[in-house]
Amino acid sequence: MKLVHLTRRAACVLLLSAAGGLAAGPALAQTPPPGAAKPTVVIVATGGTIAGAGASALNSATYQAAKVPVDQLIAGLPELSSVANVRGEQAFQIASESFTNDKLVTLGKRVSTLLKDPAVSGVVVTHGTDTLEETSFFLNLVVRTDKPIVVVGSMRPGSAMSADGMLNLYDAVVLAASPSAKGKGVLVAMNDDILSGRDASKRVNIKTSAFSSPWGPLGMVVEGKTYWFRTLAKRHTAGSEFNIDEIEALPEVAIVYGSGSMNPALYDAAVQGGAKAIVHAGTGNGSVPNYAVDKLKAIRDKGVMIVRSTRVGEGGFVLRNAEQPDDKYDWVVAHDLNPQKAKILAAVALTRPQTTAELQRIFWEY
Missing domain, CATH: 3.40.50.40 (Rossmann fold)
Structure with a gap:
């Protein structure tokens, strides 16, 4: 049995087979200028709805989270190869309500280690939306870097009609690969918006527009390009007095x-x-x-x-x-x-x- 999965990109149709294999439609990614070296982005996966699957295309709110491994998420989005050299790591495979302090510390240390590598331009963390705002703020406080860290999730599993995960993940990689995102703290990529991990919050639980900030987005990603409106005034990341390398427990x-x-x-x-x-x-x-x-x-x-x-x-x-x-x-x-x-x-x-x-x-x- 095969299910047709619609995304917000009308030109892209994702096929998810019963065996869990992924394939995607024609590439729409905007490529770097000719001759430019592509940045390297690491996707650290933790599970959540963005890795979820439902019984049918009609199941947008009833599904099992954390089913699809990171390698299949990447394979199902070949457009990413036009943006960056992308590789994935499976940190956890859980629904985000099961995040604990120990997992926060483990994740923070791994992200910090990855970003110390001069070859890594940025990190994307895929995450369930229930506690995405806590994790993004935690990373914003404790990872000492000016490289982009982008936390991303989805409100609908990849098996649902009008699933939002593919475009959210694409936007997140665009952000993590973008020099314009450096020094702006941890970012949240959801529903085309670029939100600050400091004040992004989940406001509703069944809409793709679930995340917002009381002070507005920092910018937007539109057709693979970043547009910025404001910057965060509060201390964060490289300017923080806290350092995940010195924290063993919360x-x-x-x-x-x-x-x-x-x-x-x-x-x-x-x-x-x-x-x-x-x-x-x-x-x-x-x-x-x-x-x-x-x-x-x-x-x-x-x-x-x-x-x-x-x-x-x-x-x-x-x-x-x-x-x-x-x-x-x-x-x-x-x-x-x-x-x-x-x-x-x-x-x-x-x-x-x-x-x-x-x-x-x-x-x-x-």
């Missing part, structure tokens, strides 16, 4: 989600679970209900960091000493980072001893 950081009539015992459970910091995903401006304030103060007195973030989905921005007297309580605010990104930054920062003032500085700068 401390436990917990998120407690705020709501009406919440149970303060959730904070105790986080401490009992070994949390070195608690991210309070509060309502509005990171608000803390009056019946939970004393609980958080007592936890802070025990040495656990308290970080006020917000559950607001788009453009959340927590102001220090607004809603709560953070200076008085010795708490930290997450600035514009959502709870899951605040968790990543707190974990990376707490690989070293930190005062509250230093941790707050880190949240302002990153």
Whole structure:
């Protein structure tokens, strides 16, 4: 049995055989200038929907993730050979909700090692979309390089009609091979947009336009060309004070989600679970209900960091000493980072001893 897979490129038809073999339609890649040496891009695959497959072309939301190995992804997109010398590595083959701190550290170290090779121009990381935003921010914080790192996923498996993975992967390789992407931090290539790994976030779970940033994209990839609109103002990659080569493990950081009539015992459970910091995903401006304030103060007195973030989905921005007297309580605010990104930054920062003032500085700068 063969299934016809449609992509956003009307001229390209992907055939996926029952045995898992891949073949692709006519090449549309834009080639480097004559005589120019092609860059080398390494695709580090971790699984996810971009490597997924469903039972039929109608299964765009019901499928098995992490089924197609990286070599088959590359073989199914011969246009990549016109952009760069591409090779693949299979780091993991998992759905991204199964990413752990240990896997983050392992991935970060491998990407760092690859980019130390003078022959490697950039790295693409294929990733499931559920935790893509955490991994991209983590790499943005800890890999000391100005070479492009591009994290890419898809919202539909390759077996679905109008699958988005092929074009997303093509765009990611274009970015990783492009000199214009150097020094711009970790990038996310999704749905034609170039997003910053620092603030890209998954906003919806069943559309190809799932990823966005509250501050807008950095640029776009259109027909194999990059177009830039802005750059990231926050510290990242080569300008970071953190270095994956010096990190062996990440401390436990917990998120407690705020709501009406919440149970303060959730904070105790986080401490009992070994949390070195608690991210309070509060309502509005990171608000803390009056019946939970004393609980958080007592936890802070025990040495656990308290970080006020917000559950607001788009453009959340927590102001220090607004809603709560953070200076008085010795708490930290997450600035514009959502709870899951605040968790990543707190974990990376707490690989070293930190005062509250230093941790707050880190949240302002990153």
